[in-house]
Amino acid sequence: MSAGADPAESFSGDGTDSGLDDWRGGSVTLDCRPEYMLEALDHLERMHGGAVALLEREGFGGEDLERLRDLLTEPDPEPTPG
Numbered sequence: 001m002s003a004g005a006d007p008a009e010s011f012s013g014d015g016t017d018s019g020l021d022d023w024r025g026g027s028v029t030l031d032c033r034p035e036y037m038l039e040a041l042d043h044l045e046r047m048h049g050g051a052v053a054l055l056e057r058e059g060f061g062g063e064d065l066e067r068l069r070d071l072l073t074e075p076d077p078e079p080t081p082g
Contacts, residue, residue: 041051048054055065 044051044054048057052065055068060068
């Protein structure tokens, strides 16, 4: 990006000219140290009342939250008997 260019313009396209693979269409494996995740969850709780409260304030409804939960989690391999 040249000096003085609007940084928002670099993100406004569809990305086809970036030379990067589009990772959004397939599965993505992310890894994070447990202490980093705990820090993030603690921050969400302290500053926003938790992830769900923050998302609801931003307009996420019940179906949106359920879909997000399904996308971000894996089924429990050993469900507890209920």
